[in-house]
Amino acid sequence: MPRRIVIIGAHAAGLDAASAARKTDRTAEITLITEEKHAGYSRCGLPFVIGGQIPSFNDLIVFPQSYYQMMKLTLKTETKVTKIDTGKKAVETVDKTGKTEEIPYDSLIIATGASAFTPPIKGREKQGILPLRTLEDGEKIDQAIKNGAKTAVVMGAGLIGLETAVALQERGLQVTVVEMLPQVLPAMLDADMAKIVQEMLQQKGINILVGKAVEEFLGTEKVTGIVAGGEQINADLFISAFGVRANTQLAVDAGIALGETRTIKTNARMETNIKDVYAVGDCAESTHIVTQKPTVQQLGTVAVRQGKVAGINAAGGYALFTGVLGSAVTQLYDTQVGVTGLTEAAAQRARIETVTGTITSKTKAHYYPGAKPIKVKLVVEKELQRIIGAQIMGGEEVTQRINAVSFAIQKQMTIRELAKADTAYAPPLCETWEPIVLAAEMALMKLR
Amino acid sequence: MPRRIVIIGAHAAGLDAASAARKTDRTAEITLITEEKHAGYSRCGLPFVIGGQIPSFNDLIVFPQSYYQMMKLTLKTETKVTKIDTGKKAVETVDKTGKTEEIPYDSLIIATGASAFTPPIKGREKQGILPLRTLEDGEKIDQAIKNGAKTAVVMGAGLIGLETAVALQERGLQVTVVEMLPQVLPAMLDADMAKIVQEMLQQKGINILVGKAVEEFLGTEKVTGIVAGGEQINADLFISAFGVRANTQLAVDAGIALGETRTIKTNARMETNIKDVYAVGDCAESTHIVTQKPTVQQLGTVAVRQGKVAGINAAGGYALFTGVLGSAVTQLYDTQVGVTGLTEAAAQRARIETVTGTITSKTKAHYYPGAKPIKVKLVVEKELQRIIGAQIMGGEEVTQRINAVSFAIQKQMTIRELAKADTAYAPPLCETWEPIVLAAEMALMKLR
Numbered sequence: 001m002p003r004r005i006v007i008i009g010a011h012a013a014g015l016d017a018a019s020a021a022r023k024t025d026r027t028a029e030i031t032l033i034t035e036e037k038h039a040g041y042s043r044c045g046l047p048f049v050i051g052g053q054i055p056s057f058n059d060l061i062v063f064p065q066s067y068y069q070m071m072k073l074t075l076k077t078e079t080k081v082t083k084i085d086t087g088k089k090a091v092e093t094v095d096k097t098g099k100t101e102e103i104p105y106d107s108l109i110i111a112t113g114a115s116a117f118t119p120p121i122k123g124r125e126k127q128g129i130l131p132l133r134t135l136e137d138g139e140k141i142d143q144a145i146k147n148g149a150k151t152a153v154v155m156g157a158g159l160i161g162l163e164t165a166v167a168l169q170e171r172g173l174q175v176t177v178v179e180m181l182p183q184v185l186p187a188m189l190d191a192d193m194a195k196i197v198q199e200m201l202q203q204k205g206i207n208i209l210v211g212k213a214v215e216e217f218l219g220t221e222k223v224t225g226i227v228a229g230g231e232q233i234n235a236d237l238f239i240s241a242f243g244v245r246a247n248t249q250l251a252v253d254a255g256i257a258l259g260e261t262r263t264i265k266t267n268a269r270m271e272t273n274i275k276d277v278y279a280v281g282d283c284a285e286s287t288h289i290v291t292q293k294p295t296v297q298q299l300g301t302v303a304v305r306q307g308k309v310a311g312i313n314a315a316g317g318y319a320l321f322t323g324v325l326g327s328a329v330t331q332l333y334d335t336q337v338g339v340t341g342l343t344e345a346a347a348q349r350a351r352i353e354t355v356t357g358t359i360t361s362k363t364k365a366h367y368y369p370g371a372k373p374i375k376v377k378l379v380v381e382k383e384l385q386r387i388i389g390a391q392i393m394g395g396e397e398v399t400q401r402i403n404a405v406s407f408a409i410q411k412q413m414t415i416r417e418l419a420k421a422d423t424a425y426a427p428p429l430c431e432t433w434e435p436i437v438l439a440a441e442m443a444l445m446k447l448r
Numbered sequence: 449m450p451r452r453i454v455i456i457g458a459h460a461a462g463l464d465a466a467s468a469a470r471k472t473d474r475t476a477e478i479t480l481i482t483e484e485k486h487a488g489y490s491r492c493g494l495p496f497v498i499g500g501q502i503p504s505f506n507d508l509i510v511f512p513q514s515y516y517q518m519m520k521l522t523l524k525t526e527t528k529v530t531k532i533d534t535g536k537k538a539v540e541t542v543d544k545t546g547k548t549e550e551i552p553y554d555s556l557i558i559a560t561g562a563s564a565f566t567p568p569i570k571g572r573e574k575q576g577i578l579p580l581r582t583l584e585d586g587e588k589i590d591q592a593i594k595n596g597a598k599t600a601v602v603m604g605a606g607l608i609g610l611e612t613a614v615a616l617q618e619r620g621l622q623v624t625v626v627e628m629l630p631q632v633l634p635a636m637l638d639a640d641m642a643k644i645v646q647e648m649l650q651q652k653g654i655n656i657l658v659g660k661a662v663e664e665f666l667g668t669e670k671v672t673g674i675v676a677g678g679e680q681i682n683a684d685l686f687i688s689a690f691g692v693r694a695n696t697q698l699a700v701d702a703g704i705a706l707g708e709t710r711t712i713k714t715n716a717r718m719e720t721n722i723k724d725v726y727a728v729g730d731c732a733e734s735t736h737i738v739t740q741k742p743t744v745q746q747l748g749t750v751a752v753r754q755g756k757v758a759g760i761n762a763a764g765g766y767a768l769f770t771g772v773l774g775s776a777v778t779q780l781y782d783t784q785v786g787v788t789g790l791t792e793a794a795a796q797r798a799r800i801e802t803v804t805g806t807i808t809s810k811t812k813a814h815y816y817p818g819a820k821p822i823k824v825k826l827v828v829e830k831e832l833q834r835i836i837g838a839q840i841m842g843g844e845e846v847t848q849r850i851n852a853v854s855f856a857i858q859k860q861m862t863i864r865e866l867a868k869a870d871t872a873y874a875p876p877l878c879e880t881w882e883p884i885v886l887a888a889e890m891a892l893m894k895l896r
Contacts, residue, residue, distance in 0.1 A: 012880070045813060045875045053876065059815045289870065300880050301873045322865075327872040338872050365493060367507040400848030402872040403882060407852050410869060411859030417770075421858060422737065424775040424786050424850040425749045427493045428501065432460070432748050434851060 003028040005314050006091055006103055008081050008250070009111030010039035013281025013303035013310075015063055017109045020311030020319075022071045028315055031074040031103060033081055033093060038135050039063065044300050046138040047160070050145075051167030057135050057142075084108065084254035086274045107276050107314035110251055110264060111307065114244035114282035114298055118155075123217030131240045132164050141239070145171050149236035152176070153226055155214050157184040159330050161241030162197075165206055166332050173237065175206045178228045180213040185337070188328060190344045192358075193337075193377055193391045200335055244298060246283040259285040261296045268320045270310035278314055280306035289323040289410060290341055290388045291350050297326045327406045329399045336398035340406040341389030344379050353382040357415070357443025361435035363396050365427035372396055376439040378405070380415045385447060387413055390436075397429075401436055415443050451476040453762050454539055454551055456529050456698070457559030458487035461729025461751035461758075463511055465557045468759030468767075470519045476763055479522040479551060481529055481541060486583050487511065492748050494586040495608070498593075499615030505583050505590075532556065532702035534722045555724050555762035558699055558712060559755065562692035562730035562746055571665030579688045580612050589687070593619050597684035600624070601674055603662050605632040607778055609689030610645075613654055614780050621685065623654050626676045628661040636776060638791045640806075641825055641839045648783055692746060694731040707733040709744045716768045718758035726758035737771040737858060738789055738836045739798050745774045775854045777847045784846035788854040789837030792827050801830040805863070805891025809883035811844050813875035820844055824887040826853070828863045833895060835861055838884075845877075849884055863891050 005021050007014045010032040018030050032039065040063030048054045068075045078096040085092070090104040116131030118124050130144070131137050141164075150173060154165045157179035169175045179186070183194035184201070198208055212229030217238075219225065225234035246263040257273040259265035264272055264279035266286060272279050281303035288295040302324050312319040329338035347354045357378045364371035372395025379389035390405035392398050408418060418440035425432050453469050455462045458480040466478050480487065488511030496502045516523045526544040533540070538552040564579030566572050578592070579585050589612075598621060602613045605627035617623045625632070631642035632649070646656055660677030665686075667673065673682035694711040705721040707713035712720055712727035714734060720727050727733075729751035736743040750772050760767040777786035795802045805826045812819035820843025827837035838853035840846050856866060866888035873880050 042813065042815070042875065042880075044873070045815060048816065048875055054816060062815070299873070301871060304880055305868070305870075320868075322868045323870075325870040327870050329872040329874045329877055331874060331876045336877060340870070340872065365490065367490070367493060367510070368496065368502060397845060397848050399872050399874070399877045400845050400852055403869075403884070404848055404852035404855050406870050406872070407856045407861065407866075408859065410865065411856065411861050413855065413859050417858065418855075420753070420768075420770045421851075422753075422771075422773040422775050422788070422854050423749055424777040424788065424847050424854070425492070425747070426777045426779060426847070427490065427496055428779045429777055429784060429847045432490075432752055436851070 003106045003315065004104055005030045005107045005109070006105035007032045007109040007111060008091065009113055009281065010034035010075060011041070011043065011111070011113065012300045013113070013307040014109065014111035015040050016304040016307030017111060017280060017311035017314065018073050019071060020308040021315040022073065024312050024315035024317040029074070030072070031076065033076045033079050033091070035078065035080050036134060037078055039075055039077055040067070041135055043133065046132055046135070047163035047167045049138055050141055050164065051170045057138055060135065081250060084250055086254050086277060089276070108278065109310050109314055110272070110277065110279040110283060111281045112247040112250060112283045114246045116240055117243055117245040118240045119242055121214050121217060123223070126217050126219055126223045127221055128223040129217065129238050129240050132160060133244070141237070144237050145173065149173060151235040152237040152239060153178060153233055153235040154239040154241055155226070156241035156243060157208065157210065158187060158241060158243060159185065159328070161239070162201070162332055163330060164239050164241060165201070168237070169204065169206055176233055176235070177206060177208045178212055178214055178226070178233070179210045182211040184208065184210065188339045189337070189391050190377070193393065196375070196393065197332065197335070197337055201332065204333055244282065246296065248283055251279065251283070259294045261285050261294050263296045268322070269313045270306055270321055271313070278310035280310045286321060287323040289325050293350070295324060297324045299326070299328055301327065325406050325409060327402055329402055334395055335393060336396065337393045338398045338402035339391050340402045341409045342379055343389055343391065347379055347388060352388065354388070355380050355382055355443050355446045357439040357441070357446070359435055359439040359442055361431055361438060363394060364429060365431055368427045374398070374435050376401070376435045378415070378439045378443050380443045382447070385414045385416060387415055387418060405436060415440050415447070419444050451763065452552055452554045453478045453557070454553035455480045455557040455559060456539065457561055457729065458482035458523060459489070459491065459559070459561060460748045461561070461755040462557065462559035463488050464752040464755030465559060465728055465759035465762070466521050467519060468756040469763040470521065472760050472763035472765040477522070478520070479524065481524045481527050481539070483526065483528045484582060485526055487523055487525055488515070489583055490748070491581065494580055494583070495611035495615045497586055498589055498612065499618045505586055508583065529698060532698055534702050534725060537724070556726065557758050557762055558720070558725065558727040558731060559729045560695040560698060560731045562694045564688055565691055565693040566688045567690055569662055569665060571667070571671070574665050574667055574671045575669055576671040577665065577686050577688050580608055581692070589685070592685050593621065597621060599683040600685035600687060601626060601681055601683040602687040602689055603674070604689035604691060605656070605658065606635060606689060606691060607633065607776070609687070610649070610780055611778060612687050612689060613649070616685070617652065617654055624681055624683065625654060625656045626660055626662055626674070626681070627656070627658045630659040632656065632658065633785070636787045637785070637839050638793055638825065641841065644823070644841065645780065645783070645785055649780065652781055692730065694744065696731055699727065699731070707742045709733050709742050711744045716770070717761045718754055718769055719761070726762055728754035728758045734769060735771040737773050741798070743772060745772045747774070747776055749775065773854050773857060775850055777850055782843055783841060784844065785841045786846045786850035787839050788850045789857045790827055791837055791839065795827055795836060800836065802836070803828050803830055803891050803894045805887040805889070805894070807883055807887040807890055809879055809886060811842055812877060813879055816875045822846070822883050824849070824883045826863070826887045826891050828891045833862045833864060835863055835866060853884060863888050863895070867892050
């Protein structure tokens with residue numbers, strides 16, 4: 001009898017799990033179940049459809065119908081899993097017509113993801129508070145712009161908040177971003193780096209209020225304004241970018257344990273505490289490569305990597321997930337911003353003593369026309385002098401610099417080794433002394 | 449009495465040595481001696497002035513006159529060192545007026561570089577065979593174009609040869625490249641990757657003849673044509689890009705030992721066999737990080753890193769040079785080409801058994817407009833499964849991918865670790881699965 005693999009969720013984590021399972025076991029029956037109408041699209045692309053860079057929301061559908069056929073995957077959309085029965089090894093579902101079904105499994109992969117979250121603020125039951133999590137969310141925002149929205153308030157200055165703010169401003173709206181914490185991108189950048197991003201966004205015309213919590217939603221049935229830091233701000237469009245919460249209720253109800261991050265606890269094979277049940281993606285916990293502590297990084301790259309590991313294991317193979325560094329990057333107008341490992345602030349919270357090295361340089365030889373600025377901040381653990389984090393921003397070539405430092409962190413490179421590193425150079429492509437290496441030299445000077 | 453440091457050569461290696469020496473010893477007397485009229489310019493920028501991307505040759509002068517004053521460096525241009533007397537610890541010089549001088553040293557740094565080389569081909573004494581090594585060489589080529597040259601033959605398809613060929617074609621010349629070996633960029637790329645570069649150049653209209661040695665220079669006093677592979681090719685302009693030879697005669701005459709690469713043998717402090725005499729840059733040998741064998745990589749990045757180490761040591765400090773990987777990159781039209789570590793062919797010559805992993809992907813999410821192609825080839829040592837080399841080409845973001853793999857090689861990352869690596873992603877900046885990671889996966893499949 002073929003192995004039955006059931007996957008709850010059909011985006012990055014779920015689909016990479018399904019693909020890996022299929023490659024591991026050619027005969028398994030693999031079923032993907034999602035509540036959404038569309039499966040296998042890129043959430044990360046949503047702001048760029050709104051901004052107009054990507055022509056259509058349908059372009060984001062990474063896995064077309066033919067993929068499921070080719071890979072022999074059964075996809076059930078608009079179908080809700082109502083219960084996981086780990087004793088019976090089955091899930092109970094209900095589809096949009098109300099039809100219920102019990103689907104047995106040999107291996108179960110929970111990839112239920114996370115949902116946009118609006119804190120318990122007075123008036124949050126009012127209509128018109130739009131998140132940007134699903135394709136339908138994106139279509140609603142797009143429709144509101146087409147219907148004539150001229151002003152917007154984006155609540156939250158994380159990655160999604162800022163990417164959406166930029167997209168709205170590119171569509172001609174007057175945009176205000178409200179952030180409770182005293183800086184933009186608080187999970188990604190230290191205050192010194194965040195300040196530069198904030199100033200850049202302000203210069204582009206986005207109004208940014210940091211250190212101001214949203215206190216109330218105003219309006220009768222529909223929201224027409226907010227109160228933040230005592231100030232009233234009216235707008236046509238209200239984007240909820242406060243953050244996301246892992247969808248764990250189904251797992252909790254089934255007796256599957258959560259970890260200290262309140263997401264599903266997993267081991268290196270992405271197994272939960274229940275035999276033959278795996279968890280991956282935004283709902284799953286993993287280990288931070290630097291701190292070796294539980295962490296949850298709700299990133300597409302983590303989702304696909306975890307999905308692959310769980311898929312192999314669920315199909316009878318053997319694979320380990322070696323942890324996360326939280327490498328992430330974004331593009332805001334012409335500025336690329338990236339991070340890997342710990343920020344200075346995160347290191348402090350983890351009680352790691354650090355020194356930092358920061359440098360501003362150019363992306364090409366300074367005499368080569370078109371050179372763009374680039375700024376590198378390295379975070380170094382003080383005693384063993386290992387690199388544990390980097391924040392980089394610039395006009396180009398940020399992503400792969402983040403990857404380069406990520407590799408260095410993963411291989412426990414010391415700041416002395418980095419200051420000696422062999423790098424590539426050509427006048428149209430970089431400076432003779434690579435900015436990462438110069439930043440290492442700056443950190444070293446503080447350690448001498 | 450202040451320490452007297454004499455540096456022969458005043459480009460990348462010499463000037464970085466001088467800067468590092470000054471930072472190490474505030475009171476030393478530091479003298480730089482160069483035969484050239486201009487010191488401290490970027491040779492790597494020369495093709496891009498000819499191509500028109502950089503407005504003027506003077507833009508390439510990285511170290512202005514004010515730098516020597518600020519750093520208290522004595523610079524002697526158009527001055528030739530005729531002898532190194534290691535017994536007396538002095539160098540003998542003659543300037544352009546014929547005036548001789550004996551300059552004593554406590555530490556001597558030899559940064560005599562390398563010179564363009566034309567093999568002993570029949571007729572090479574004829575006029576009009578132009579190398580592209582010095583600023584004056586660049587000016588001569590530029591003048592020849594301004595004087596109406598319409599056709600050019602570039603002899604040699606290494607980095608300088610191809611960059612110059614592209615530059616000449618961009619200036620409107622009909623260009624033929626002749627290469628003795630059966631592929632372009634033979635020191636940099638494997639044949640499979642080189643073929644793609646060759647086809648791209650041919651599509652741009654450059655005529656490329658590989659596997660054809662230049663057999664004769666034709667013409668009376670001035671060269672008007674060559675014979676290569678039995679075929680006669682006439683042209684208005686002849687560029688000698690056969691390669692360079694290290695300038696070691698001065699050192700050899702002084703009893704300074706050469707290594708097996710026929711360049712000056714050095715240890716990790718960049719010391720030669722003679723006490724207080726250092727050698728750096730294109731004339732100096734160093735150790736390859738992968739093979740741990742002597743090697744010479746005539747690259748600007750190596751020159752500045754070696755210069756810095758020698759400068760610190762020569763001034764009484766302590767610094768080590770940890771070896772080279774030969775990381776290099778270039779831009780030919782819109783294609784960036786990079787390498788680090790060993791090619792498959794170089795590994796074979798070093799008797800290292802390898803497997804490779806090659807992948808073609810995109811530089812942005814495939815649904816994001818403007819995504820450019822990128823191709824990654826990884827070279828992996830078979831038994832320990834460590835990465836030992838990479839060749840990457842693509843429309844953007846090649847340089848820092850080379851650096852990322854360079855860091856991985858330097859930290860002895862295995863291909864399994866790379867296939868698990870944490871990388872950054874955003875739709876406008878890269879694919880979810882980083883191409884380097886996918887190439888690692890391809891190599892792993894061959895190892896299973």
